[in-house]
Amino acid sequence: MRDADLKALTGLCGKCGTCRTVCTLYPERKAEIAVARGKIALIDAAMSGEDGDAEGVQDALTDCLLCGRCERACPNQVLFEEIMMKGRADLAEEVGIPAWKRVLFGKVMPSPAAMGIARKAAAAGQRLLPGKIPTASGLHYRFPEGLGGEGRTVPKLPAKGFIESLGKGEAATGEVMLFVGCVFDHVFPEVGRAAYETVKASGKSVAVFRDAACCGLPAMVSGDRRSATECAEANVRRLRDVEPGGIVFPCGSCLLMFKRNVFSLIPKGAPMYDAAVFVANRAVDYASFILTSGVLDGLPEPPEGERVGEIGYHDPCHLSGTLGKGPEAREVLSRAVGPAFAEMAGADLCCGYGGTFNVRDYPTSARIGENKVTTAARGGTKVISTACSGCVLQMRDMVARTDPSLRVVHIAELVHQALFRKE
Amino acid sequence: MVVIADDSRRRRHGGRPDAWYNFTMHADALTALGNLFGDRLRTSLETRICYSFDATGKQFLPDAVVYPVNAEEVRRTVLLANLHRFPVVPRGAGTGFSGGSLPVHGGVVLSTERMDRIVSIDTENLYAIVEPGVVTETLKLEARKLGLFYPPDPASLKFSTLGGNIAECAGGMCAVKYGVTRDYVLGLEAVLGTGELLRTGVATAKGVVGYDLTRMLVGSEGTLGIVTRATLRLLPHPETAVTLLAFFAGNRDASDAVNAVVAARVTPSAMEIMDRTAIDCVQAVAPVPMPGGTGCALLLEVDGTSDSTAREAGRVEEACRAHGALEVRRASDERGRDELWKLRRSISPALRRVAPVKLNEDIVVPRSRLADMFDFLSGLSDRSKVRIVNFGHAGDGNIHVNIMISGTDADETRRAEEAVGEVFRKTVEMGGTISGEHGVGISKAPFLEMEVGPLGVAVMKRLKECFDPNGILNPGKIFLDEAAVRG
Numbered sequence: 001m002r003d004a005d006l007k008a009l010t011g012l013c014g015k016c017g018t019c020r021t022v023c024t025l026y027p028e029r030k031a032e033i034a035v036a037r038g039k040i041a042l043i044d045a046a047m048s049g050e051d052g053d054a055e056g057v058q059d060a061l062t063d064c065l066l067c068g069r070c071e072r073a074c075p076n077q078v079l080f081e082e083i084m085m086k087g088r089a090d091l092a093e094e095v096g097i098p099a100w101k102r103v104l105f106g107k108v109m110p111s112p113a114a115m116g117i118a119r120k121a122a123a124a125g126q127r128l129l130p131g132k133i134p135t136a137s138g139l140h141y142r143f144p145e146g147l148g149g150e151g152r153t154v155p156k157l158p159a160k161g162f163i164e165s166l167g168k169g170e171a172a173t174g175e176v177m178l179f180v181g182c183v184f185d186h187v188f189p190e191v192g193r194a195a196y197e198t199v200k201a202s203g204k205s206v207a208v209f210r211d212a213a214c215c216g217l218p219a220m221v222s223g224d225r226r227s228a229t230e231c232a233e234a235n236v237r238r239l240r241d242v243e244p245g246g247i248v249f250p251c252g253s254c255l256l257m258f259k260r261n262v263f264s265l266i267p268k269g270a271p272m273y274d275a276a277v278f279v280a281n282r283a284v285d286y287a288s289f290i291l292t293s294g295v296l297d298g299l300p301e302p303p304e305g306e307r308v309g310e311i312g313y314h315d316p317c318h319l320s321g322t323l324g325k326g327p328e329a330r331e332v333l334s335r336a337v338g339p340a341f342a343e344m345a346g347a348d349l350c351c352g353y354g355g356t357f358n359v360r361d362y363p364t365s366a367r368i369g370e371n372k373v374t375t376a377a378r379g380g381t382k383v384i385s386t387a388c389s390g391c392v393l394q395m396r397d398m399v400a401r402t403d404p405s406l407r408v409v410h411i412a413e414l415v416h417q418a419l420f421r422k423e
Numbered sequence: 424m425v426v427i428a429d430d431s432r433r434r435r436h437g438g439r440p441d442a443w444y445n446f447t448m449h450a451d452a453l454t455a456l457g458n459l460f461g462d463r464l465r466t467s468l469e470t471r472i473c474y475s476f477d478a479t480g481k482q483f484l485p486d487a488v489v490y491p492v493n494a495e496e497v498r499r500t501v502l503l504a505n506l507h508r509f510p511v512v513p514r515g516a517g518t519g520f521s522g523g524s525l526p527v528h529g530g531v532v533l534s535t536e537r538m539d540r541i542v543s544i545d546t547e548n549l550y551a552i553v554e555p556g557v558v559t560e561t562l563k564l565e566a567r568k569l570g571l572f573y574p575p576d577p578a579s580l581k582f583s584t585l586g587g588n589i590a591e592c593a594g595g596m597c598a599v600k601y602g603v604t605r606d607y608v609l610g611l612e613a614v615l616g617t618g619e620l621l622r623t624g625v626a627t628a629k630g631v632v633g634y635d636l637t638r639m640l641v642g643s644e645g646t647l648g649i650v651t652r653a654t655l656r657l658l659p660h661p662e663t664a665v666t667l668l669a670f671f672a673g674n675r676d677a678s679d680a681v682n683a684v685v686a687a688r689v690t691p692s693a694m695e696i697m698d699r700t701a702i703d704c705v706q707a708v709a710p711v712p713m714p715g716g717t718g719c720a721l722l723l724e725v726d727g728t729s730d731s732t733a734r735e736a737g738r739v740e741e742a743c744r745a746h747g748a749l750e751v752r753r754a755s756d757e758r759g760r761d762e763l764w765k766l767r768r769s770i771s772p773a774l775r776r777v778a779p780v781k782l783n784e785d786i787v788v789p790r791s792r793l794a795d796m797f798d799f800l801s802g803l804s805d806r807s808k809v810r811i812v813n814f815g816h817a818g819d820g821n822i823h824v825n826i827m828i829s830g831t832d833a834d835e836t837r838r839a840e841e842a843v844g845e846v847f848r849k850t851v852e853m854g855g856t857i858s859g860e861h862g863v864g865i866s867k868a869p870f871l872e873m874e875v876g877p878l879g880v881a882v883m884k885r886l887k888e889c890f891d892p893n894g895i896l897n898p899g900k901i902f903l904d905e906a907a908v909r910g
Contacts, residue, residue: 011779015476017518017582021558030536031470031490032517038473041482045472053468060469075772 006086007047012078013040019070019080024350025063028364033060036070036080043087054094058223061088063361065354065368066221067317081322082264085220092223101219101356105227109182109214110234116161119186123157135404137396152362153400155393161185162192163210171196174205176289177244179258181251182214183389184410191392194416195250195286201419202293209247211238215254220261222356229265233272236262240275247279250286250412252319252388253355258283259323285319286387286412287328299418302338311337311414312344312381314351314372314395316388321348329387329411336411336418345379346372353394369398373406383407385414448486448530452507456489456531459499463490463537474532477517477524478579479866480780485512485526490537494612494620494651500533501649502618504895512897513645515556515587518579520783521864523591523644527899533649535586541565542652549657550609550626555586555650559593562655572660574601577860578771586650592642594860596693599818600726603860605641607656613640613648616891626654639886644862645897647890661726664692665736666760669743669751670717674698676747677719678794681817683742684723685790689735693724694818695767698797700804701814702766708773711766714749721817722767724760770814777810780830782839783823784846788855790820799849800824807842809835821859847873863901871901 019036020026032038042060045051061084071080097105108114131142133153143152162185171178178199184192200206216231235258239247249255259280266276290296313329320326326348333341352358352368373395376384384395384406392408399406456464465471465488475482486509491497504511510530517524526532539556546569553562559573559580566573576595577583583593589611594603610624624630624637640648671677677696684691697705697720705711713720721743725735732755740751754760774781788796797813800822804811815822824846826839847857847870857870872880884902887894898904 012775014775015478015480015517017478017516017579020516020582021560030539031465031534032473032536033470037476041472041476042469045468051468051472056467056469076775077772 003047003086003090006043006083006090009079009083009086010040010044012076013037014076015041016075018073018075022069022073024065024067024069024352024368025364028367029063034063036074036078039064039087040078040080040083043083046087046091054091058088058091058095061091062356065317065350065352065357067350067354068322069317069350072321085223085261085264088221088223089225090223092225097222097224101222101224105219105222105224106230109216109219110227110231111213112163112211115182115186115214116164119157119161123159126154126157129154133400133404135396135400136407137399137409140396140400140404150363151366151401153397155187155396157187158189160189162189162196163208165189165193166208171206171208172210173242174207175245176202176204176206177239177242177247178206178208179212179215179247179249179254179283180208181212181249181254181389183393184250188389188392188410191250191410191412194410194412195248198295198412198415198419199248199286199289199293201295202289204245204293207242207244209239215251215257216265217253217257217261218355220257220265225265232257232262232265232276236266236272236275236279239279244282246289247283248286248289249283250387250410252285252316252323252325253390255283255285256318256322285323285325285328287332288325290332290415291328295415295419296332296335299335302336302340302418307340307382309340309342309380310382311340312342312376312379312384313347313411314344314376314384314386314391315348316386316391317350319388332411332415333385336415342380344376344381344384346375349375351391351394351398353390355390358394365394366398366401369394370402373398374402377403377406381406383409385409385411387411448509449507452503452509453487455503455507456487456500459496459503460489460491463492464488465490474514474517474534475526477519477522479520479522479525479864481522481525481865483525483527484529485532486529488532488534490534492537494614497533497614497649497651498618498620500531501614501616501895504531505616505618505893508893509895510898511649511895513586513590513649515584515590516558516579516582518583519587519591519864520785520861521591521858521866523862523864523897523900524587525865527865527904530898535584538651539584544569544571544657545626546571548626549659551655551657553585553653553655555584555589555653557585559583559585559588566657567660570660571657573607573655573657575604575607585653585655589641589650589653590643590645591862592860594816594819594821596695596816598816598821598860599694600690600692601658605638608637608641608653609656610654611637611640611648611650612652613650615648616893616896620651621648624654628656642862644864644900646887646900647896649896661692663729663732663755664724664726664760665732665753665755666763667723667736667739667743667751667753668763668766669721669723669740669748670713671719671721671743671746671748672716673718674797675794677721678797678817680721680743680746680748681793682791683746684739687738687742689725689738691723691735691739691818692726693722694816695722695814696720696793696817696822697722697767697770697814700801700810700812701770704773704777704812705766705769708776709765709769711769717749720766722763767814770812774812774825774827777812778827778829780828782826782828782843783861784826784843784857785815785821785823785859785861786846786850786855786857787819787821787859788850788853790818792853792855793817793820793822796822796849796853800846803842803845807838807845809839809842811842816859819859820855844870865900865904868901868903871903
């Protein structure tokens with residue numbers, strides 16, 4: 001691993017230890033290898049040849065949620081996420097990427113058709129799962145023991161994805177583009193639907209981005225730079241071609257990809273750089289769009305009632321932290337549900353998902369996640385709303401494991417309820 | 424016997440396993456540690472690298488890392504070390520500036536990260552019993568909830584541990600009024616280099632039975648014993664605080680104001696000085712509005728009851744104005760105080776932007792010599808053509824002298840190192856000390872004798888012999904050891 005850029009980035013780390021105080025994983029591991037400065041030392045050692053065991057370093061680097069807290073707290077403004085992505089990518093070139101990831105990132109995720117087929121196959125397989133848990137936000141299955149950690153549950157996959165459910169020619173062109181994202185299309189199509197209808201309520205014509213590839217974040221965090229770039233370029237090219245006035249993202253992680261990470265894959269000077277800038281400038285989070293497009297204007301005062309303070313908001317690390325879009329979502333909630341919204345206990349605690357981290361170390365991911373939802377519940381929250389697909393997946397699993405009466409929803413679902421309330 | 428340790432690697436890091444201590448980790452030693460710690464013994468290169476550094480930026484690779492959870496495991500580690508002759512280097516959060524936790528001769532890094540419980544807080548007798556791995560701020564916050572106050576406030580308090588604070592006798596900004604870590608350690612439980620578990624001190628306000636072994640251990644940098652539990656004194660928490668920020672044309676005026684504040688019989692809980700070099704540094708990154716012609720700034724804080732702080736803040740302001748303050752700002756609400764603190768708090772982060780490597784020294788001179796020292800430093804910076812940024816705790820004459828270099832220019836590095844020597848010589852000449860709060864470690868070892876003299880060093884070595892006859896604990900620290908200094 002030799003990378004002058006990477007060296008310039010890691011060189012800023014003063015090993016002061018601030019990252020230890022904010023790391024989501026540190027309280028679980030209580031070891032220096034969990035935190036940013038330890039991982040930076042490892043990347044330096046790998047670059048200098050001091051540590052020639054690329055697999056060992058890769059393994060250590062994978063043990064991170066990429067929640068970005070260290071980066072935001074760092075007094076030297078070390079770009080830790082960028083360092084990790086580059087480090088993982090460089091090491092992946094040496095040790096390779098597991099076969100299942102290669103197929104998923106390289107073949108399935110860049111192709112809308114392949115993703116639909118994969119979901120159908122998985123949905124069919126699910127019916128064989130024995131344990132069912134009805135939760136407030138839908139049916140969950142118990143995952144077979146031995147195939148992914150103790151007590152994991154998975155949401156019942158729908159027969160049809162959101163985009164599939166659209167009529168032919170429906171939402172084909174429009175001034176605003178909706179980037180639904182894989183999860184809200186294939187796993188929770190009701191979120192995709194709610195986002196679509198509420199964005200449409202702005203009065204603008206809305207197109208749903210149908211031939212979207214995966215945003216590329218899962219591949220990127222796994223060090224599969226080639227697949228990530230493939231996804232990013234495909235998306236940027238297709239989006240640039242249709243010249244939307246705005247691109248709305250219900251998922252914070254997808255948004256991060258288009259706002260920031262894309263420039264690591266398509267840097268200044270790359271042929272597609274200008275197109276990537278065009279897309280980034282138009283990319284907007286769901287809540288900001290709802291606020292600026294006046295969707296909630298003229299909404300009757302939400303009903304008072306017995307539900308005061310029952311709805312909370314969970315801050316997705318990338319959306320609230322890295323992109324700073326926490327206040328917008330809260331504003332949307334207070335206008336859509338009124339006094340039912342209250343600040344949630346532990347709102348900014350990471351949900352513990354971390355994408356592939358959840359697959360790599362489910363027990364730890366689940367401990368962090370259970371702490372997240374039980375902290376919220378102890379504080380009186382009954383409905384946890386958020387705006388990121390990873391967080392919804394994780395927290396729905398966590399409430400299925402701990403308290404199925406808790407609901408986990410996307411804020412679009414609450415906005416939808418408020419707009420189309422039955423009188 | 425199979426040698427496990429990869430000596431070539433360690434040598435590349437500057438350690439010297441073949442001389443003086445002649446320690447090498449053997450297979451049986453690691454097996455024995457494995458029996459004791461199970462998966463809390465780590466020997467992977469990845470984990471060892473993660474325990475090879477501290478805030479000095481130097482690196483020495485340990486042979487293994489252990490994570491004990493109680494004093495018994497610490498004791499048995501040291502017993503094994505005596506049997507197999509390997510070094511044991513205690514480490515809290517690895518945030519020191521003098522290399523105290525660096526395993527310069529390899530061996531085992533004993534991390535206290537998992538001994539992190541506050542055992543109890545006695546609200547009647549005002550003390551806390553803590554394990555060494557508790558983060559300083561955690562104790563401060565827990566005490567605060569009970570209306571109590573643990574004063575020591577090293578800049579690293581959010582991440583440094585109490586064990587490390589005790590080992591280095593950490594100071595901080597409030598030292599001018601409240602003293603340093605040593606003033607809050609009532610008693611200790613520590614494992615000596617022999618593997619014996621020693622209990623020292625008291626849990627009472629007073630205690631004079633026998634030699635003061637507690638103070639002997641405080642600041643001993645892990646070379647005499649490994650603290651496994653500490654009894655720490657607490658105070659009632661002050662009700663309120665007022666912050667003042669005063670701007671002066673030059674160091675002389677500001678230093679005079681500092682002395683005038685003391686003469687006015689006010690003891691501020693913070694009295695921070697930033698000279699032109701530090702102010703320029705902050706202004707280049709995140710400018711704070713200030714009067715034209717500012718060449719020095721003082722940040723002062725008084726705490727106590729609302730009556731006393733109002734009165735004392737008035738006297739402080741008067742003293743500053745009497746000595747040519749260009750402007751004095753004052754705040755008593757939290758937001759306003761935060762705003763005033765911004766200038767002081769921005770210095771360290773801004774330093775990184777000046778140059779990648781800082782030689783961070785923490786000299787102390789008698790308060791009345793502050794201005795002389797600033798003048799000397801400014802001349803030295805010109806003479807040796809290296810940028811020096813100065814700020815510090817004016818109330819106790821403690822100046823952080825930061826010599827900023829690229830780290831890639833050999834000639835510049837040499838000039839910087841010579842400048843450090845000059846700073847130390849001048850400090851001792853003025854009747855000061857070469858380290859107020861960072862400790863000697865490896866970075867000040869070459870200058871130890873200059874300050875304490877040959878007899879001082881000899882007596883210290885005799886004491887070391889008594890606590891740790893086999894030289895197990897943190898070898899290569901405090902006393903001059905060429906291999907360690909080289910890094």
